[in-house]
Amino acid sequence: MFRKILIANRGEIAVRVLRACRELDVPAVAVYSEADRLALHVRLAREAVAIGPPHPGESYLRIDKILAAAKTTGADAIHPGYGFLAENAGFARQCEDAGITFIGPDSRSIERMGSKLEARRTVIASGAPVVPGATVALESDAELAARAREVGFPVVLKASGGGGGKGMRVVTREEDLASAFRLARSEAERAFADGTLYLERYLESPRHVEVQVAADVHGGVVHLGERECSLQRRHQKILEESPSPALSPELRHRMTDAAVAIVRAAGYQNVGTIEFLVDRAGSFFFLEMNTRLQVEHPVTEMVTGIDLVKLQIRLAAAGERLPFTQQAIAFRGHAMEARICAEDPDNGFVPSIGVITELELPGGPHVRVDSALYAGLEVSPFYDPLIGKVIVWAETRDACATRLRGALGELHVGGVRTTAPLLVRVLGDARFLRGEYDTGFLPLFQSNGAGVSDDERFAAAIAAALRRHRDHHSPAARAREAKAADESPWAVFGRRSQMRRRAPE
Amino acid sequence: MDGRVVGADLLPVGTSRRTFSLLVDGHSYPVKLEPESDAVRVWFADAGTSARVSVENERERLLRDVKQPASDERRTITSVMSGIVSRVLVQEGDPVTPGVPLLIIEAMKMENEVRADGNGHVRTIHVTEHARVNLGDPLITLGP
Numbered sequence: 001m002f003r004k005i006l007i008a009n010r011g012e013i014a015v016r017v018l019r020a021c022r023e024l025d026v027p028a029v030a031v032y033s034e035a036d037r038l039a040l041h042v043r044l045a046r047e048a049v050a051i052g053p054p055h056p057g058e059s060y061l062r063i064d065k066i067l068a069a070a071k072t073t074g075a076d077a078i079h080p081g082y083g084f085l086a087e088n089a090g091f092a093r094q095c096e097d098a099g100i101t102f103i104g105p106d107s108r109s110i111e112r113m114g115s116k117l118e119a120r121r122t123v124i125a126s127g128a129p130v131v132p133g134a135t136v137a138l139e140s141d142a143e144l145a146a147r148a149r150e151v152g153f154p155v156v157l158k159a160s161g162g163g164g165g166k167g168m169r170v171v172t173r174e175e176d177l178a179s180a181f182r183l184a185r186s187e188a189e190r191a192f193a194d195g196t197l198y199l200e201r202y203l204e205s206p207r208h209v210e211v212q213v214a215a216d217v218h219g220g221v222v223h224l225g226e227r228e229c230s231l232q233r234r235h236q237k238i239l240e241e242s243p244s245p246a247l248s249p250e251l252r253h254r255m256t257d258a259a260v261a262i263v264r265a266a267g268y269q270n271v272g273t274i275e276f277l278v279d280r281a282g283s284f285f286f287l288e289m290n291t292r293l294q295v296e297h298p299v300t301e302m303v304t305g306i307d308l309v310k311l312q313i314r315l316a317a318a319g320e321r322l323p324f325t326q327q328a329i330a331f332r333g334h335a336m337e338a339r340i341c342a343e344d345p346d347n348g349f350v351p352s353i354g355v356i357t358e359l360e361l362p363g364g365p366h367v368r369v370d371s372a373l374y375a376g377l378e379v380s381p382f383y384d385p386l387i388g389k390v391i392v393w394a395e396t397r398d399a400c401a402t403r404l405r406g407a408l409g410e411l412h413v414g415g416v417r418t419t420a421p422l423l424v425r426v427l428g429d430a431r432f433l434r435g436e437y438d439t440g441f442l443p444l445f446q447s448n449g450a451g452v453s454d455d456e457r458f459a460a461a462i463a464a465a466l467r468r469h470r471d472h473h474s475p476a477a478r479a480r481e482a483k484a485a486d487e488s489p490w491a492v493f494g495r496r497s498q499m500r501r502r503a504p505e
Numbered sequence: 506m507d508g509r510v511v512g513a514d515l516l517p518v519g520t521s522r523r524t525f526s527l528l529v530d531g532h533s534y535p536v537k538l539e540p541e542s543d544a545v546r547v548w549f550a551d552a553g554t555s556a557r558v559s560v561e562n563e564r565e566r567l568l569r570d571v572k573q574p575a576s577d578e579r580r581t582i583t584s585v586m587s588g589i590v591s592r593v594l595v596q597e598g599d600p601v602t603p604g605v606p607l608l609i610i611e612a613m614k615m616e617n618e619v620r621a622d623g624n625g626h627v628r629t630i631h632v633t634e635h636a637r638v639n640l641g642d643p644l645i646t647l648g649p
Contacts, residue, residue, distance in 0.1 A: 353587040412537070421548065421550070424551070463527050
C-alpha cells in the first residue's frame with residue numbers, strides 16, 4: 001500500500017477519497033486554491049498544500065504545482081478524482097516519470113480511451129457498435145460544415161478531451177455551427193486544457209446506460225453492473241440508478257459482455273466506465289469510456305457492497321489482483337443518486353452562487369450523503385455546480401424512489417437554489433416511476449410546469465400573510481414606524497403590547 | 506380565509522430567516538420563504554413545489570389600481586445569473602437584431618451567451634470584461 005496519497009481535487013470527491021484513505025490507513029494530502037482555504041477537504045486532510053489562485057487553470061489544472069506538492073509532502077501516489085486532471089494523459093505520464101503512482105489506468109490507456117476520438121477508433125476496430133460520426137479532429141469552419149452535412153443534422157459537437165457535458169453543443173441548423181463551435185472550443189480549452197472537438201450524429205432522446213468495469217494488471221476483468229443515467233439537463237446527468245429499468249436480462253448480458261470485451265481489447269487496467277446509448281429498439285452504441293471514477297459511483301457501491309474508491313487505490317498499488325471473481329459479485333436491491341447542484345432548475349439551470357446560510361441533511365436507513373457542504377461555506381463561481389449527492393438504497397425500485405423523495409424533502413440548503421425541488425417532483429412523476437424515461441424526459445417534464453396543490457396554495461397564502469404580519473410587527477419595523485412618526489419607540493412598543501394583550505387570540 | 510376561520514401558526518426555525526414551521530389547523534408544513542420583488546415565494550420542500558404570493562392591504566390595492574405603468578422604449582437587459590463577464594461582443598451604437606450575441610458570462614466553467622431580445626441599438630454597456638456580475642445586475646441597455 002502507498003505511504004501517502006495526494007488528492008488532486010476538491011469538493012465532495014476529494015472528501016470521498018479522503019474517507020477511503022482514512023479507512024485504508026494511508027495519510028492523505030489535500031491541495032487547495034485560494035478560494036478553498038476553508039473547504040472541507042482541507043480541514044479533513046492530514047496535510048494541505050496551497051496551489052494557487054481560484055481559477056482552475058491557475059491551480060487544480062496546474063500539473064507542475066501538484067507534482068511539486070506531492071514531492072514536498074512525500075506522497076507516492078496521486079488520486080485525481082473526476083474532472084480537472086483525471087483524464088489528462090500528460091499528467092499521468094508526468095506522474096509515472098516522477099515515480100509517483102497515478103491512481104487510475106496508465107497514461108497510454110488514458111490516451112487511447114480518454115481521448116474520445118481514439119476510443120472511437122479502438123472500439124470500431126474491436127467490432128462494437130458506435131454512434132455514426134466523424135472521427136477526426138475538427139479544425140476549420142469549412143471542414144466542420146462538410147463533416148456535419150455528411151453525418152446529417154442534428155449533430156453534436158464534443159470535446160475530445162472532455163466529458164460531463166462541458167465543451168458540448170447540439171446543433172440543428174448549419175448556420176448555428178460556427179457560433180456553437182466557438183463556444184464549445186473555448187469551454188473545452190478552459191475545462192480540459194484541450195480544445196480538440198469532434199462531431200457525432202445526435203440521437204434524439206436515447207437512453208444513457210453505462211457499465212462499471214474493473215481490471216487488474218494480471219488480465220482480470222469484471223463488470224459491476226450498469227447505471228441508468230438518462231435523467232439529464234444540458235447533457236449532464238442529474239439522477240442515476242442501478243439497475244436500469246430499461247434493460248432486459250438479455251440486453252444487460254450483451255452490454256456487460258461488450259463492456260468487458262472493450263476493456264480487454266484496450267488492455268485497460270483499474271476502474272473505468274463504458275458509456276452506451278440505447279435506442280428505443282434496444283440497440284446499443286458505444287458512446288465513450290471514462291477512464292476514471294464517476295460522480296455516480298456510489299450507486300454501484302450500494303447495490304454491490306463494493307467500495308470502488310478503495311478498490312481503485314488497491315488496484316493501483318503494485319500489482320494487486322482483483323479481490324473477487326465475476327461470479328462472486330452479487331447485485332442486491334436498487335440504488336438511486338440525486339445530484340444536488342447549486343443551480344436554479346426553474347430558471348434554465350443558471351448557476352446559483354452564494355454562501356450556504358443553513359444546512360439540514362437527510363437521514364434514516366440506507367440514506368447516504370456525499371458532500372463537502374457546511375453552513376457558512378461559500379459556493380464559488382469558479383468550480384462545478386455539483387455541491388453534493390444524496391444516495392439511497394432499497395429492496396425494490398419503488399421503495400428506492402419513495403426513500404429518495406423523502407430524503408430530498410428533508411434536505412435543506414439555505415442561501416442558494418438547488419436541483420433538489422425539481423428531483424423531488426420527478427420522483428413523484430408517474431412516468432418516471434414506471435421507468436419510462438430517456439434523455440429527452442427532463443425538458444419535457446419541466447415544460448409541463450410545477451403546479452402546487454389547492455391545499456398548498458391555501459397554506460402558502462396563510463404563510464405569506466403571517467410572514468408579512470410578523471415583519472410589520474417586528475421590533476425593527478416598529479422602531480422604523482416610530483421614528484417616522486417622531487415618537488419614542490418605547491411608547492409605541494408599550495401601546496402595542498397593551499393592545500395585543502387585550503385582543504382576543 | 507375565504508370566509509373560513511383557520512388556526513395558523515408560523516414560526517422561524519432556529520436562527521433561520523428563511524425556514525419556517527407552518528401549522529394550519531394542525532397540518533404541518535415545513536416551508537421556506539424567499540422574498541421576491543413585491544411578493545414572497547413559499548417553498549414546500551417535501552413536494553418540491555412553490556407558490557408566489559403577493560400580500561396587499563386595502564390601501565395598497567387602491568394605490569395599485571390608480572397607478573399607471575410607465576412606458577419607455579429603452580430597456581435594460583439584466584443578468585439572469587452570477588458570474589464573470591468573459592467577453593463583451595458589441596460596442597455602444599451597434600445595431601442589433603433579436604438573437605444577436607451581446608456578451609458572454611462565465612460561471613462554473615459554462616459559458617452563457619446573452620442575446621438581444623429585440624431590434625434596436627446598443628445604448629449603454631454597464632459592464633466591462635472580467636467584471637463580476639450578480640443576479641439582476643444591469644448588463645446592456647438597448648434603445649431605438
